[in-house]
Amino acid sequence: MGRHSVRTGRYRTASITAAVLGLGALAVAPAQAATTAPQSQTQAQPQTQPQIQPQAQPAGDATALVPGTPCTVTAKACVDLAHREAWLIVDGKVSRGPVRMMPGDRADPTPVGTFTVQWKDQNHISDMPNHAPMPFSVFFADGGVAFHEGSLQNPSYGCVHLTHDDAVAFFDYLQVGDQVQVH
Numbered sequence: 001m002g003r004h005s006v007r008t009g010r011y012r013t014a015s016i017t018a019a020v021l022g023l024g025a026l027a028v029a030p031a032q033a034a035t036t037a038p039q040s041q042t043q044a045q046p047q048t049q050p051q052i053q054p055q056a057q058p059a060g061d062a063t064a065l066v067p068g069t070p071c072t073v074t075a076k077a078c079v080d081l082a083h084r085e086a087w088l089i090v091d092g093k094v095s096r097g098p099v100r101m102m103p104g105d106r107a108d109p110t111p112v113g114t115f116t117v118q119w120k121d122q123n124h125i126s127d128m129p130n131h132a133p134m135p136f137s138v139f140f141a142d143g144g145v146a147f148h149e150g151s152l153q154n155p156s157y158g159c160v161h162l163t164h165d166d167a168v169a170f171f172d173y174l175q176v177g178d179q180v181q182v183h
Contacts, residue, residue: 061073062074064092066078066087066089066092066093066094067093067094068087068094068098069087069089069094069097069098070181070183071087071089071181071183072181073089073092074179075089075114075179075180075181076088076089076090076117076173076174076175076178076179076180077089077117077138077140077147077170077174077178077179077180077181078097078180078181078183079101079103079110079160079180079181079182079183080098080183081103081110081112081182081183082183083098084100084101084102084103085097085098085099085100085101086098086099086101086147086160086162086166086170087099088169088170088173088174090173095173096166096169096173099162099163099166100152100163100166101152101160101161101162101166102150102151102152102153102154102155102156102160102161103155103156103158103159103160103161104155104156104157104158104159105155105156108155108156108157108158109158110145110156110158110159110160110182111141111142111143111145111158111182112182112183113141113181113182114179114180114181114182115140115141115179115180115181115182116140116176116177116178116179116180117138117139117140117174117175117176117177117178117180118139118140118141118176119139119176120137120138120139120171120174120176121134121137121139122135122136122137122171123135124137124146124148126144126157127144128157134146134148134149134150134159135148135149135164135167136148136149136162136164136167136168136170136171137171138170138171138174140180141158141180141182143158144158144159145158145159145160146159146160147159147160147162147167147170147171147174148160148161148162148167149161149162149163149164149167149168150162150167160182
């Protein structure tokens with residue numbers, strides 16, 4: 001796909017962290033709320049709001065790596081650009097892979113980072129001037145970056161090309177909101 005922009009900053013990081021932990025919405029801890037409100041308001045206001053209970057943490061250490069991959073157990077899909085390999089991960093264990101893949105090139109690199117699946121389209125056509133077919137597209141990064149069926153000999157425009165069978169497997173398994181890690 002075409003050029004992409006990568007959003008960064010505290011809000012994006014907090015949103016990703018919240019999504020990883022299954023929080024859904026960001027919550028301010030009572031201690032942080034007290035430090036952001038003027039002291040007189042904090043003392044004068046009765047505590048009428050319920051205390052925020054922490055959400056259950058994923059089983060195990062969320063920073064633990066999935067054996068044989070560069071990704072953590074929170075990922076559902078993992079990409080290793082240097083070795084041109086990708087994996088599907090179920091419950092912190094490899095369910096498919098490593099599979100061969102072709103990333104973008106220097107002019108249109110595949111972005112590195114932690115992303116979430118944004119949307120899917122089984123019969124997507126590129127909006128680039130070539131209008132190339134992108135079967136079994138799973139979009140995960142800004143700028144139209146996706147896993148999809150494509151050539152393993154020619155670099156993509158930032159996407160992750162997979163063989164037909166692997167693209168179908170990634171399309172069938174990954175759901176909107178699932179975490180994708182690209183290293």
